[in-house]
Amino acid sequence: MRQILILFIMVSQGVAAQQFQKVAETPFVADTFVGIDSYKNLYFVKDAAINKTGEDGTFTFNDFQLGRITSVDIINPLKLVVFYEDTNTVVFLDNRLSEIERISFNNLPEFINISAATNAGNNKLWIFNIDTQQLELFNYRTNRKTTVSQPFSGKLLSVASNFNYCYALTDRKLRIFNIYGSLISEMDSNHFEKVVQQNEKLIALKENTLFFVTDPSEKGAESSQRPIKIPLSENSIKDLQLTQDFLYIYDGKTIHTFSLTQPKQ
Template identity: 30%
Template sequence: MTSFKALIFYMKKTIFFMMCLFWGTLQAQIEQITPVAIDSITVDCDRFIGTDGAKNYFYIKDNVLYKKNDKTVVQYQNIALGKISSVSFINALRLVIFYDAFNTICIVDSQLNEIEQINFSDSDASLFASAVGISGQNKLWVFNQLNQQLLLFDLLSKSYKTIGVPFSNGILFCSGDFNNFQWIDKNYQWQVGSIYGNTISNGTLEVCDAVQFINPYCLVFQKGIELFIEDKKQNKRFKIALVEKSFKNFYYKDQILSIFTSNRITNYKLNLP
């Protein structure tokens, strides 16, 4: 019996050693990228949304959307629609603010003046959106929660067409641009749907806390207090070396990584490999 216990103990130690060796080897294979600090601004906000190429900062404070630059600050709020769920600003002239509790979007101009308000239920009682993003040619990406279906919604005709097959595992993270809608499902499978109706899989992503899609084969993800770049085209992962010991949110665009702490946004120059 003593020999058997000794054997079990030895096997456990061996397995533990092999796991540590494997993890150490994996970590050694991850290249590290060091961003270079450029500037920073102080902001009083609850949620940092992101920044555009013209150095406009978008953020939410007390459920009010703000757009701030060096010269002006403008704001938008709609108390009747409840909490802001998401903001899409890839089209600088037509931002889309989504209120999921009321199944409604508000489209605003560059000064955050309201242009149009659309309740998806008015187009189809069976359309209940849980995710919305800007696409091209006056269209929106819409994920219909009721049937787990991705749609392209036409803003002019208020009609839509389905893209691909229904999702089987829901959505954890998602984002749309003019040509593609990308999402991470509840099994951390990375999927990409195009305006042409086809869907591709980029495999499984590591369990993480937040994701920003850069293009159909590259994304930045947060795990705890660390940021990584996942590049499926190169089949590589890169770790971003950060000065901040903690942060609330991040945003990457045009080689600028913005890190939001409790009251400050710091911008770094970060060239993707």
């Protein structure tokens, strides 16, 4: 675990030394900007439907009976995870937005009431159990869940995850867990509203301002615990995504694309 912590700190310090350079502005109107996948396909929500557009065409999925779309996880473009909190349901979609399968957590042998669901890989989901206030790993092949965290105090605001880690933000703490269920570290929430991640790089949103978040696990290293403000001039941040060393910011009218670059010597 010590090696994991050292690696996380090195990655965070390396990110802090990097800069964002604007490379594109794209006029765009949607209810929600989801993101852009590794194949440069654009995903968004409009009129309660999920849309995907790219070189292979435009695709749409909707099921209005499921209610409002809470989140869309595109970390695996071949198997999207769509979560509907109103009906406690997850729908898996393929690369053409055709339904593969769905899970109703209301109809499981052991009912689970959840407020977040994202892809954890290997037939698993990161889920947050509202009734127990705990982060869990759910295997949707065996319908078994593994408790990852102790009960959270405070309201869950945002979850960012990949196949190795899950970052859970509440109004009190930001906690980092690994896929084995271990708490890697935690820090004060700093009043963040949302977090996004890519390859253990973490960016947080607060009052329309973005911050790099470094790992707080080394005691006494106060400088590494301070969030680092990102000097961007965008006036409004409605949605954002960090992926493939690009930061995408959606302001409600335009997608602003920034590349992550090393500063010139």
